Amino acid sequence: MRNTNRQWKLARYPEGLPKPDDWVLEEGPVPEPGPGQMLLAARFLDVAPYMRGRISPAKNYAAGVSPGDLMIGGGVGEVVRSNVDGFAPGDLVVSDFDFGWQDYAVLTPARVRRVDTALAPPECWLDVLGLNGITAYFGLLEAASMRAGDTVVVSAAAGSVGQIVGQLAAIAGGRAVAIASSADKAAACKALGFADAIAYREVADLGAAIAAACPGGVDVYFDNTVGPILDAVLCNLATHARITICGTISLAARFGEPDLGERYWRQVLVARTRIQGFLVLDYKDRYDEARARLAGWVREGRIRQRFDFAEGLERTPEAFIRLLESRNTGKQLVKV
């Protein structure tokens, strides 16, 4: 056990794509848990695209991190000291947002869930059994009202949410088509059960590739990127298509700048498309329902996961930037 706590604090709001020195690693004493609190040692720390919106002064759905603040983020931690009945040293817990990019966190039981390694390894609790799984579940089955027989296109399909969406689409009786940046990632998607996969950086005409992969048009589009991939899908909509706008990762490098390009409102009207801006937090009251079903599919081996680990707290900003640059395959995490 370390005898200091290292914390990544935001140095400044990044301009464009974040750089490692937009954060600074500060070292301080290991904190003391107060009454009703636990001291947790980081085992896995989360990096995720939503964090880009939290380190910007632009309007967002939740409060952001200000320069000087500890960077937010979920984590799996091991209880080191506990002032809480029922939590003992060695227990593993997960926090969705409140661990922070640091070696040690002090949290109350209300801010964590228990990790049951009999069901799935610790890292899964930051992914399919964490908010990524719940995001995929409600974003696909509720926001996009996916039905059996739908052709479901997923962008950033080799990423954390995308790979779960593809498997859920298959479970729900649909045909999942992955869009990922490279041939390697496309292959990884197919290995997880996508019926087809497009490596968008390797096709000359993404619209034509989508048309070929979706001869009846796109019924459901689960969008993690917006930008050129959304554009290409909007030109290939089936009548009554449904789109979930879950992420805007293509904007990560130019956050807050105008997103210029072609708008496709006429196509949206002609196909009578429904587009839903999606935030998992709106489904908070139903997380247990989603988790129970996801856990069942994990247990049955019907949802598998691929991870991409960075090693060491000191590499956390790097791992985050790697993610924003689409260099990860599978859920990106930091192993501490």
Place this chain on the structure above:
Amino acid sequence: MRNTNRQWKLARYPEGLPKPDDWVLEEGPVPEPGPGQMLLAARFLDVAPYMRGRISPAKNYAAGVSPGDLMIGGGVGEVVRSNVDGFAPGDLVVSDFDFGWQDYAVLTPARVRRVDTALAPPECWLDVLGLNGITAYFGLLEAASMRAGDTVVVSAAAGSVGQIVGQLAAIAGGRAVAIASSADKAAACKALGFADAIAYREVADLGAAIAAACPGGVDVYFDNTVGPILDAVLCNLATHARITICGTISLAARFGEPDLGERYWRQVLVARTRIQGFLVLDYKDRYDEARARLAGWVREGRIRQRFDFAEGLERTPEAFIRLLESRNTGKQLVKV
């Protein structure tokens, strides 16, 4: 009664904004009704923004008019000769799409509805008691799920659908804010019951004007235009805003060309906006429900209408172009 039938036929697909000579007026014999048919003399002919999509080779939700074809369009006609029991000369009927821009039409009872002038004057059957009313009804109450207390912004608010949407929003317990091109039209909207009205060609910053008129943000946006008005609304969304994309009149002059500009997907996500491309034909099974309720409100004087009449069949293309240029106030029709 004329002894010839004049028909406006499409001469060519218009480029950009249609011009009068994109149609040609041909003169021929008055048609003879066959068994089960009626000969109808035009009293009012419809011109409407949806027609722009029908005279383009671009993909649309319904078959288009080809060069050489009679121009489609609804109309109120008077029965001149009838081979149908129950329809006698002098009766008035309305057809939503099948009259055509001509002096005389031959139609079967399945293609028309009776006009009951005890309930409302003939022209209303092409407006609030026709597809415009039904469009406003389902577009606002179903597609946008408008609820009491919502702030409802309407574009092209002095037009046929827009003026009904504003009155329905007030009936449903909302606060309707009109966006119309001129101060005159804005005043016309207020006279019909909109709580506020913005003359967009007369404000320096439409976004700021919307923010001022909607201090809690825009809950519902009923969009007849897309383009810069939609852009300004997308920057002023309340959380869980709902948008009905009902029309794309701002594109009328550049139909089929790329619609370039800023996209606001990040704002759509942050506000968890639901956007619905809307076509009234999808609600065909429920027209009777809508008509019954609309007729009730017309009877009670809770929905009023303003019309803008052009006189004479020969002015039909002109009236249509006038509409596409936003020069009408109220529902544009042609009196024959």
